[in-house]
Amino acid sequence: MTPATPKPSHPGEPSSPPAGTGSQEPRSQPADSQEPGSQLAGAVRIPLPAQPERTRPRRMRAARRRDRRVYLLSHPLLFALLAATRHRPSTRLGRTVLTHSRTAFVDGLTRVPLNRTAEGTTGGAAGTLTGGSLLFDQEGDAHRTTRRSLADHLSADGVSRLRPIWLAVLNQHLTPLSTGGTVDLVSLSADLAGTTAAALLNLDVPGPLLATAARTAAAAAARDHLPGLRRPGAHKAAHRAAANLTTLIISTRTELTAEPGESEGDGAGEDGLAAMLAVAAVNTTVAALPRAVAWCADAGLWSYAESHPEALTAELLRVTAPTPLLPRVAAADGEVAGCPVRVGDRLILVARHAVDAHRRDPSPEDPAPPQVAQLVFGAGTHACPGARLARQQIQDVLAALAKFRPVVVSARVDRHSALPGWSSLIVKPGQ
Numbered sequence: 001m002t003p004a005t006p007k008p009s010h011p012g013e014p015s016s017p018p019a020g021t022g023s024q025e026p027r028s029q030p031a032d033s034q035e036p037g038s039q040l041a042g043a044v045r046i047p048l049p050a051q052p053e054r055t056r057p058r059r060m061r062a063a064r065r066r067d068r069r070v071y072l073l074s075h076p077l078l079f080a081l082l083a084a085t086r087h088r089p090s091t092r093l094g095r096t097v098l099t100h101s102r103t104a105f106v107d108g109l110t111r112v113p114l115n116r117t118a119e120g121t122t123g124g125a126a127g128t129l130t131g132g133s134l135l136f137d138q139e140g141d142a143h144r145t146t147r148r149s150l151a152d153h154l155s156a157d158g159v160s161r162l163r164p165i166w167l168a169v170l171n172q173h174l175t176p177l178s179t180g181g182t183v184d185l186v187s188l189s190a191d192l193a194g195t196t197a198a199a200l201l202n203l204d205v206p207g208p209l210l211a212t213a214a215r216t217a218a219a220a221a222a223r224d225h226l227p228g229l230r231r232p233g234a235h236k237a238a239h240r241a242a243a244n245l246t247t248l249i250i251s252t253r254t255e256l257t258a259e260p261g262e263s264e265g266d267g268a269g270e271d272g273l274a275a276m277l278a279v280a281a282v283n284t285t286v287a288a289l290p291r292a293v294a295w296c297a298d299a300g301l302w303s304y305a306e307s308h309p310e311a312l313t314a315e316l317l318r319v320t321a322p323t324p325l326l327p328r329v330a331a332a333d334g335e336v337a338g339c340p341v342r343v344g345d346r347l348i349l350v351a352r353h354a355v356d357a358h359r360r361d362p363s364p365e366d367p368a369p370p371q372v373a374q375l376v377f378g379a380g381t382h383a384c385p386g387a388r389l390a391r392q393q394i395q396d397v398l399a400a401l402a403k404f405r406p407v408v409v410s411a412r413v414d415r416h417s418a419l420p421g422w423s424s425l426i427v428k429p430g431q
Contacts, residue, residue: 056300060361063298066411067291067320070420073413082325086353090339096346097339102372104337105354108347109326110380112334150277150385153200159389165199166192166393169207170400177404177429185290185425186414190215192393193285197278198252205252213248214282217241217275218418245275281386285393287421288322292394293401294425295319295362297408305395305402308364313395314373315362321376322419324352351376405430 071079082098085091089101099108152158173188187208194214195207203210220241223234250271295316296302304312326349334341341347352358355368355375367373377384384390406427414423 059299063295064361066294066298066408069411070291070413070422071324074415074417074420082348082350082353083358086350086358089337092339095342095344096348097336097341098348098350099336099339100350100353101337102354102375104339105349105351105375106379107334107336108328108349109378112328112330112336112341112347113332114347115329115331154385154389156388159392162196162199162389163392163396166196167396169195170397174400174404177401177406177427180429182409182426182428183406185293185427186286186422187424188397189286189289190282192289192397193282196285196389196393197281200281201249201274201278202254203249203252204254205248210248210278211282211286213241213245214275214278215286215417217245218279218283219416221279222418242275245278246271249274249278280384281389283418284322284386284390287417287419288317288320288390289394289397290422290425291320291322292316292398293406293427294408294411294422296398296401297406297427297430299362301362301364302398302402302405304364305398309395309399310391311364311367312362312398313391314370315364315367316398317376317391317394318355318368318373319357319360319362321352321355321357322421323376324357324420325350326378351378401427 082100085093085098086100089099090104091098091100099105169192170188173183173191176183190211191207193207194205194209194211197203197214198205198207198210217238220234220238223238292313296305296312301312326347328347328349330341330343330345330347332343336347355372360368374383374387377387377390407430409426409428410424411422411426412424414421417423
């Protein structure tokens with residue numbers, strides 16, 4: 001008698017393992033092969049004693065259901081469209097090309113010439129913040145010079161110098177858990193990210209204040225530039241929010257970074273780049289960190305924060321994909337996964353699908369290959385230089401929380417943020 005093939009719980013979601021198993025079946029195991037934990041005696045299947053962690057498949061499904069809410073409630077129409085087209089590597093809808101497969105995603109970032117400042121792209125939104133002098137989307141000598149300078153600050157030594165700063169913030173926020181109290185992971189993440197960004201940029205400003213300005217600027221720029229219907233006054237609101245952030249940076253800078261002989265325009269450009277860095281650091285952290293904690297709590301993954309910390313962090317970043325899609329515009333003809341792209345076409349590069357976040361659960365014991373997990377930070381010469389910092393911060397937060405085995409008390413989706421995430425995520429110590 002052959003064990004029954006499990007029925008998928010939802011299109012695009014992983015299938016539930018057969019009852020009696022402790023975890024999902026290995027991907028290489030055929031659906032009709034013998035289950036672990038059983039033996040055949042003639043036509044009768046005799047189950048062996050139950051394995052531990054029998055509730056993990058159910059808890060994984062609960063974790064995935066909660067995490068999907070950040071997409072379904074913040075951008076329901078956009079993500080319904082992505083879900084409907086994700087079964088093909090790439091799909092053309094008029095002058096828009098949606099890329100879903102790993103190959104198509106990498107092609108879109110590395111093989112198609114891109115107009116990095118076009119209206120309706122991430123670069124276009126960045127231009128609002130920087131006055132046209134971009135950070136991650138620059139080209140040529142300016143791009144290389146900026147990235148070399150930033151790489152020094154975000155190197156292993158640079159991250160080590162910043163680490164005591166965010167650990168102090170983390171310890172302060174987690175104090176209530178020691179007495180059975182609650183903690184809001186969104187407030188913690190904003191303070192941690194803002195304080196770290198302030199130290200990185202030599203700003204004498206409270207972390208929460210910088211984080212609020214950076215999140216407001218990013219949300220306004222996204223509403224003005226990224227795909228979707230625009231609200232009246234969105235353009236003015238974006239420029240006003242960007243100006244407020246830049247003014248905060250200028251007024252709180254603790255040391256001058258301009259070299260003698262630089263023009264005032266150069267200084268203004270540097271202030272814009274600082275605003276761009278603050279926006280990137282704060283918004284990705286506030287999006288990723290609470291979602292990672294929710295996954296850990298709902299799926300019961302806290303033990304891995306102690307036994308497999310690096311693998312757990314990489315897998316949680318993969319399934320949360322903090323920047324789930326990248327809007328771009330083609331600057332010349334090209335091709336993504338066999339789909340022709342014409343100059344002026346809009347590309348929607350779906351990082352979430354490229355790393356299988358929508359169908360493969362986090363597995364610290366069997367993580368995705370590093371070259372796949374890295375795609376949540378981009379690919380090629382424009383990959384995010386803050387990857388090391390992001391990984392270390394999340395790893396430290398998970399390690400500090402693990403001893404409390406926290407559970408989620410309440411979670412509310414942020415419907416206005418630039419990136420899908422929570423506006424509050426309250427946790428308390430577990431039993």
